[in-house]
Amino acid sequence: MSSQRLTVVVTRRLPEPVERRLAELFDVELRENDVPMTRAELIQAVKKADVLVPTLNDRIDAGLLAQAGDQLKLIANYGAGVDHIDVHTARQHGILVSNTPGVSADDTADMTMALILGVTRRLPEGLAIMQSGEWDGWSPTQLLGGRVAGRRLGILGLGRIGQAVARRAAAFGMQIHYHNRHRLRPEIEAALDAHYWESLDQMVARMDVISVNCPHTPSTFHLMNARRLKLMKPDAVIVNTSRGEVIDENALTRMLRAGEIAGAGLDVYEHGADINPRLRELPNVVALPHMASATVEGRIEMGEKVLLNIKTFDDGHRPPDQVVPGML
Template sequence: MPSKRLSVVVTRRLPEVVETRLKELFDVRLRDEDVPMTRAQLIEAAQEADVIVPTITDSLDAGLIGQMGDRLKLIANFGAGFDHIDVETARQRGILVSNTPGVVTDDTADMVMALMLGVTRRIQEGLGVMQEGRWDGWAPTAFLGGRLGGRRLGILGMGRIGQAVARRASAFGMQIHYHNRRRLRAETEEALEATYWDSLDQMVARMDVISVNCPSTPSTYHLLNARRLKLLKNTAVVVNTSRGEVIDENALTRMLKAGELAGAGLDVYEHGIKGNPDLRNMPNVVMLPHMGSATQEGRVEMGEKVLINIKTFADGHRPPDQVVPSML
């Protein structure tokens, strides 16, 4: 007699091919509306499921996890970041947590380069002029930006994405520097032609572009705080595709308004989904709605990892992408 299929709840709409496969393998409850569940809906759903598949828009804090009941055994996150999940509380309650690392690496690194170019080549300003019909012809001194080649790039966080950024930036002729929790192996550093800085203060003071590619943890909260941002050259550009909380956004905004930084490219924000309102009116700031991993290929691959994590768990094994305490 076949074993009972796992009950799985998905909190957001996923690519159709992923939802179809979930229906084939599990007793799955999908969303009709593509809006975040309320706190009450999350609790109710988890109490009736063996597995819940949340996304970054679901805040699974200690209080919520504590009300999820005893049936839930796996939180199979759709996404690489897991700072919206209280992993320690889940572990204490015997709930495993998995994520989808690796599949967004290239997509996010591509977006870092897009944001760098968007700011340094003033693409947003040119686009606005064309869309508003204000262009009155080419001029030798119009829309002058700067080339990336020869600039010093400081990468904050040299994991998968940081290294992918380094490889792309090197192809543009940029000089690669980085600060990381742990120094890379010598052969990796050599392959990337990357210079390691033990002191983040010393690195940021000498860079032309800073790319934030570290996860959001208690130790990285406001890692680029007001004091450290003041160390940057006034010709420097800041790009963030990681998590908004790594940068003191209000301090960044003040410096951009005062002309103490050349520009910023942001895909994530510290407060809510819209960022500081003052940023939206600055011609030297490119703002995107968290599009770093938004490719069809990437989202399907994320779904495939979720499927593998749940199927492996259903077969009585630990999910291959289980989040463990050393990752926190």
């Protein structure tokens, strides 16, 4: 065990129980306000920290890592995705990287189903009418949506979250289909009653709902590009609770505006908070502010994983959730 307490710098406000426990265990520098660090602040952080605790808003690239002090030995990311961290360069500098996998699968799957229902049942339009005060009573033909039971759901990425989505969708009577880089074991397919498509193009062309649940990697950037989006049926919808970069957002916007895709439910965006205003204003889009994993329980569990990774590292062992380049 270390003879002195680690210096830990946290880049954003975390749930109070997590911050309190960090302060008990380490010499921690907490964020006073809940805004992302500037580049200059990140540079100062990596120069003095033994452990940096960043979030997805922090760009930990080669340029930043080149300015890190020799004492920085662990980047304990608060979140599962690490596409904002140059893991390869960190490894070259002798810096370990850890994340918090598996915590938000159920929360994200819940929100995926909420988006599917929100788009197919036209919830935003109903809310807008009620908030405007213009609703004058029930009508047999008002805001007619579609029933989800019996629809084909194509899951792009049947990992932890994708499988949680499949279980929920099956309870709603949806048919489960999926595409992965590698087919799952037969017993997993059988448990989920999931049909595997080796060809993503063929799956996309036949689904009523597409759910994007794969991580953002160089191979998945714009996986749903303009050509592939055009394969979707005109009455199909697409939801994304994974990473915005997987979908070509401009192409999606054009097709939604033209009625070539029936609707979209989005919790993530290609350029972060810089959302295409034409996409934001569409009535057939349910747009949420990256809140799929935003539960009190989930955020605390993420913090507990960060604590465990740092404490295990401090005790001289490999962090249980270490990320290595070969995993990406």
